[in-house]
Amino acid sequence: MNKEKNMDKLKYTKASVEELKNEFKNSGQSSDEFIESKSDPILDVPHATWEVWEKNEKINWKFGDRCTHCGRGATGTVMYHLVFGGSSMASKKDSLLFSLFGGGDMALYCIGSTCAKKFTKEVLKPQGLDPKDYFWGKDYIADYENDPNYLGIQDVGGTLEDQWESHWKTSGNYE
């Protein structure tokens, strides 16, 4: 395996942590603005309405999970990174940005495999985006995820103490 080549595919590594923190400090932007300025497109995955969830509940309890998009039962084999505390989906390449700067990081949520395919066809492909960058699951593994230098969700490449220190410094408040 050519390590050098693999590393080229990584957008951020452990070396980016200090760089990004400094850049943010000097940017004068809010953490959400900073994240948006650095990230690949953050896409809206509209959520099923409460009424739809309620309506489906009679059959959905048989499934392990729910598709957030259509509200139907799902197996949880395809997930996405829910950010900005709402219905926004971020790229895997940008996990580090959310680990470092918050950005309403809600970790992984379920999308049904049918909806994932539909979303790929109607939203990702027309924008030239790769579904492997946006969906988690065995059919959606990007090469860089296997790189030991890849930083995933909640993985800032430092100790827990570093993470807390970063949280205090960047958010300036406790929640």
Ligand SMILES: [Zn+2]
């Ligand atoms: Zn669905």
